[in-house]
Amino acid sequence: MIGTLFNTVAVALGASIGLVSHKYIPVKSQNKILMVFGLFTVALSINMISDMRAPIDVFLALILGTLLGQTLSLNDRLSLFTAKFDKPTENKSVGSGLIKATVLFCVGGLTLIGCMDEGLKGESHLLFIKGTMDLISSFFLAAALGRGVLYSAIGVLLFQGSLTLFFMSFGSHISTELILDLTALGGILLLALGIDLMDIKSFKIIDLLPALIILPIIHFFHSVIVELTIFEFIQ
Numbered sequence: 001m002i003g004t005l006f007n008t009v010a011v012a013l014g015a016s017i018g019l020v021s022h023k024y025i026p027v028k029s030q031n032k033i034l035m036v037f038g039l040f041t042v043a044l045s046i047n048m049i050s051d052m053r054a055p056i057d058v059f060l061a062l063i064l065g066t067l068l069g070q071t072l073s074l075n076d077r078l079s080l081f082t083a084k085f086d087k088p089t090e091n092k093s094v095g096s097g098l099i100k101a102t103v104l105f106c107v108g109g110l111t112l113i114g115c116m117d118e119g120l121k122g123e124s125h126l127l128f129i130k131g132t133m134d135l136i137s138s139f140f141l142a143a144a145l146g147r148g149v150l151y152s153a154i155g156v157l158l159f160q161g162s163l164t165l166f167f168m169s170f171g172s173h174i175s176t177e178l179i180l181d182l183t184a185l186g187g188i189l190l191l192a193l194g195i196d197l198m199d200i201k202s203f204k205i206i207d208l209l210p211a212l213i214i215l216p217i218i219h220f221f222h223s224v225i226v227e228l229t230i231f232e233f234i235q
Contacts (some may be wrong), residue, residue: 004164007131007156010132015138015153034144035198044187047187057181065213066208068210075207098149102156105134110130115160119171127160138150189211192208
């Protein structure tokens with residue numbers, strides 16, 4: 001868990017410095033920073049999506065996950081909760097910064113592979129690399145998006161910590177194909193975030209997150225159906 005703890009501290013430190021320094025960064029520059037992060041996120045997402053193994057599984061997971069997220073109003077509930085922390089003197093929504101930063105820091109190939117290495121092998125070097133990158137990212141994001149980026153450190157701790165513990169308990173039973181499809185699904189979520197950061201189209205990204213839980217279920221049933229089909233063919 002040392003990699004996740006380092007990553008959490010890095011995000012909190014970078015965001016804290018960004019909040020203190022934001023007054024020295026012109027608003028125009030802050031907007032440019034968001035545009036650059038959006039472009040980088042889109043580029044990163046394309047690389048993650050390229051190794052998708054079962055597109056139909058990912059597609060169904062997105063559809064069902066989004067329907068579940070909308071039915072539960074996950075994004076709206078979180079926005080209402082975080083609105084309590086908004087200050088009248090600030091024009092930046094805590095909820096918006098929290099959601100965008102948490103998705104950017106937690107939904108990525110390096111997060112998945114880093115937590116898998118830490119959970120299965122006890123190796124944290126990938127999460128140290130990611131934490132260093134997030135230190136820099138959180139500085140600029142906090143300057144542009146506000147206090148929500150600082151609170152995203154809690155999301156990093158909870159998400160990456162849970163993912164590491166999951167891999168410690170069940171990682172040896174997860175297929176390579178599922179890992180690649182989870183990475184691709186994360187890439188699609190990052191693509192939505194990148195478009196959002198560039199202010200092209202706004203997405204309720206939290207409503208899409210249940211797809212990450214539904215995909216392994218779909219993948220399991222898909223594998224069972226394929227095995228039964230092969231067995232019947234052989235017979």
